[in-house]
Amino acid sequence: VRTMPNILAQVGASVAGLCAGRFADDAHLEMAGAVLGSVGETVVVDESQMDAVTGLSGSGPAYVFALIDALADGGVKCGLPKATATKLATQTVLGAAKMLAESGEHPMALKDMVTSAGGTTIAGLKALEDGGFRATLMDAVEAATRRSAELRDG
Numbered sequence: 578v579r580t581m582p583n584i585l586a587q588v589g590a591s592v593a594g595l596c597a598g599r600f601a602d603d604a605h606l607e608m609a610g611a612v613l614g615s616v617g618e619t620v621v622v623d624e625s626q627m628d629a630v631t632g633l634s635g636s637g638p639a640y641v642f643a644l645i646d647a648l649a650d651g652g653v654k655c656g657l658p659k660a661t662a663t664k665l666a667t668q669t670v671l672g673a674a675k676m677l678a679e680s681g682e683h684p685m686a687l688k689d690m691v692t693s694a695g696g697t698t699i700a701g702l703k704a705l706e707d708g709g710f711r712a713t714l715m716d717a718v719e720a721a722t723r724r725s726a727e728l729r730d731g
Contacts, residue, residue: 578609579627581635582616591617594630628729632722640717645670 578601582593593613597606610619622630645666652662677684692698705711 578605579624580609580613581627581630582613583635584638586613586616589616592634593617593619594622594627594634595619596622596624596627598624628722628725629718631725632718632720635725636717636721640714641670 578595579598580593580595582591585591586593591613593616595606595609595613597603606621610621613619620630645663648666648669649659649662652665653659657665673687677687680687688702692702
């Protein structure tokens with residue numbers, strides 16, 4: 578069984594990708610899932626997708642930490658104390674993730690719920706798009722996936 582948990586296992590919030598190798602059967606996958614399920618969620622994927630799991634969820638916590646730090650720095654730039662800005666950014670990301678997980682809505686539908694015509698949110702989203710936010714995140718996942726494959730292949 579090949580697995581890729583992430584650092585969020587330290588707080589019981591990991592998501593681990595699992596796949597059966599040549600010598601593993603369903604019982605092996607079930608056992609690995611039970612072990613990893615004790616520190617978060619699991620998803621079973623094809624072995625050909627494990628590098629992408631690594632690029633997305635294995636490295637993903639670092640992307641989110643960088644996002645939170647950037648949001649907090651934006652708050653500091655606008656006059657908030659660093660501790661206050663970090664708390665606001667952290668709870669915003671935590672709450673947004675919880676809302677997404679519990680609502681079953683598509684992320685863009687929730688984004689649209691927050692966005693009003695001519696408002697503050699659309700101005701901020703425009704700045705993100707102008708800076709290549711989505712493309713940069715997609716490129717990060719792709720680069721980490723590529724590096725995972727390089728490490729796997731030696």
